[in-house]
Amino acid sequence: MSLHTPSESVSSEEEQNGTLEESAESPDSSSGRHEQAADVSEGDESPAGGWDLLPDVCLQHVLVWLGDRDRARASLVCRRWHRATRSPALWRSRHFRLTGRCSPGRCSEHDLAAGYARSLGAFLEELEVLVALPYRCRVTMARRLQLALRALFQGLCGSGARLRSLSVRNLQLQRDAWSRSTRNAVVHNLAHFLGHMATHLLHLSLGGCRMTLAHGLKVLKALARTQQHLNSSGGKSGGILSLDLEGFFAPSEPVHTHPPFSQLLGHFHRLEWLSLSYSCVSDELLEALGSSQQVKGRGGGSLKCLRLKCHNEEPHSQVVWEQAWASLVQRCPKLCVEFDVEGITNVDRLQRILLPRVPLVSFTMSECNFSEQDVNPKPIFRDILPHFWCQLQVLSVEIDNCYQSVDEELLELVMMCSQLDSLMLNAYLELSFVEQLLEYCQHTSCPIRSLDVKVCCI
Numbered sequence: 001m002s003l004h005t006p007s008e009s010v011s012s013e014e015e016q017n018g019t020l021e022e023s024a025e026s027p028d029s030s031s032g033r034h035e036q037a038a039d040v041s042e043g044d045e046s047p048a049g050g051w052d053l054l055p056d057v058c059l060q061h062v063l064v065w066l067g068d069r070d071r072a073r074a075s076l077v078c079r080r081w082h083r084a085t086r087s088p089a090l091w092r093s094r095h096f097r098l099t100g101r102c103s104p105g106r107c108s109e110h111d112l113a114a115g116y117a118r119s120l121g122a123f124l125e126e127l128e129v130l131v132a133l134p135y136r137c138r139v140t141m142a143r144r145l146q147l148a149l150r151a152l153f154q155g156l157c158g159s160g161a162r163l164r165s166l167s168v169r170n171l172q173l174q175r176d177a178w179s180r181s182t183r184n185a186v187v188h189n190l191a192h193f194l195g196h197m198a199t200h201l202l203h204l205s206l207g208g209c210r211m212t213l214a215h216g217l218k219v220l221k222a223l224a225r226t227q228q229h230l231n232s233s234g235g236k237s238g239g240i241l242s243l244d245l246e247g248f249f250a251p252s253e254p255v256h257t258h259p260p261f262s263q264l265l266g267h268f269h270r271l272e273w274l275s276l277s278y279s280c281v282s283d284e285l286l287e288a289l290g291s292s293q294q295v296k297g298r299g300g301g302s303l304k305c306l307r308l309k310c311h312n313e314e315p316h317s318q319v320v321w322e323q324a325w326a327s328l329v330q331r332c333p334k335l336c337v338e339f340d341v342e343g344i345t346n347v348d349r350l351q352r353i354l355l356p357r358v359p360l361v362s363f364t365m366s367e368c369n370f371s372e373q374d375v376n377p378k379p380i381f382r383d384i385l386p387h388f389w390c391q392l393q394v395l396s397v398e399i400d401n402c403y404q405s406v407d408e409e410l411l412e413l414v415m416m417c418s419q420l421d422s423l424m425l426n427a428y429l430e431l432s433f434v435e436q437l438l439e440y441c442q443h444t445s446c447p448i449r450s451l452d453v454k455v456c457c458i
Helices: 031-042 056-064 068-074 079-084 109-123 139-159 180-197 213-233 259-265 283-292 322-331 347-353 378-388 407-416 431-443
Strands: 014-016 019-021 093-098 126-131 165-169 203-205 242-244 273-277 305-311 336-342 360-369 394-400 422-428 450-456
Touching: 056 079, 093 109, 093 139, 109 139, 126 139, 139 180, 180 213, 213 259, 259 283, 283 322, 336 347, 347 378, 360 378, 378 407, 394 407, 407 422, 407 431, 431 450
Parallel strands: 093 126, 126 165, 165 203, 203 242, 242 273, 273 305, 305 336, 336 360, 360 394, 394 422, 422 450
Antiparallel strands: 014 019
16 A cells, blocks of 8 residues: 555644654645746655665654654655655654634644545554643533544544554543533444554553443444453453553542443453553452453463553542452552552541452552641551562652651651662651661662652651
8 A cells, every 4th residue: 555645634743842742744735836846856866965865664664753854855865765754653653732713714623534544554563642731621622522533443444554563542521511412422433443453552551541430331332342242352462451440430439339341351361451540449340350360271371561640620539448458469469559649538448448368569649638637648658568568669659748747657658668679758747767877878788769859848
């Protein structure tokens, strides 16, 4: 299949100040410029200045760093550059940032997405779609965004794309800007796309979609059917390896009370990395994850990393039995668990979450306000985290403890953890704590390689 000239429908990717800038200039958009380049393109001469001596592989490496507009201009220089800009290696990865805005004088997001998928989708392997709806978003913006997603998905299906990595993040379907019909259309388009295009997927991220339980299960069912077909075919190379579902469901959804979610995840037999909100965790889920790794004939598909985000605004009071964790660890001996706790100050709930049998290697605690005198953070560092002294590798603590000193508890915990590699602290601490910590790192065989301490003196 030949690669068409990048047209006005193809999005451009120009990194300026860390943002994605899409331009819509094509070789055919200016007839005058096309005529000027015609004389050069018709000949076999290469541009002067030594560029004619540059090997093709080096020329393609230079073109990798150019945006679509500059590549379109470069394709007009000569025949050799024209062929170089059509190398599939230049179009294997793409990032789209969709806002739903419509700017006068520029191609719409719908045309950009559809044109790129239609012209270059056959070479695409890694696709990242970041949805950035404005804070004050109108219904028309959400509708335009839905149409852009539909055009992108339909174009990729029509071009025969073989995606290996797909990321659709931050849809936030719980917002009022999404009408019921538009929200249903987005879910239908996504489920249809995953049902037809997930055969070659290895990495999938759907974080921040914030779907209802019914919509989320619909998308996962379409994805699980593909995984089930790959499992029944006996192939060892197909199936998703990493799956990011953090924030996939709306914050108010108690997913752990619905067994169908656990059953659907049980179809991902090759899963090695999984990210979830803690509201999804249950005994049934841990059992399903462990059972999916014991399928006969599956080599090297054991779960290695489970990342859990526990937010104060999401359900997190469910009881998960320690035996369920022990059974999962027994079936997945290489499993490592990463916990990210945000805004939770209830020590009793944290104690029910961080059970001793959890293979915890990373613990992050952020936006936790212990400024009230009746809330004491000391038990977290004195009674809970010491259970993981032999396996904890990353510790990140950002708390407001202006009424409660935790210097002694934190220092004892750090000295106790024999595998601690990274330490980040942002809390009210005495300067003497920092002095003792640095002295410990200097005069002992301290395993810490990354140290970041921000001190607020009490």
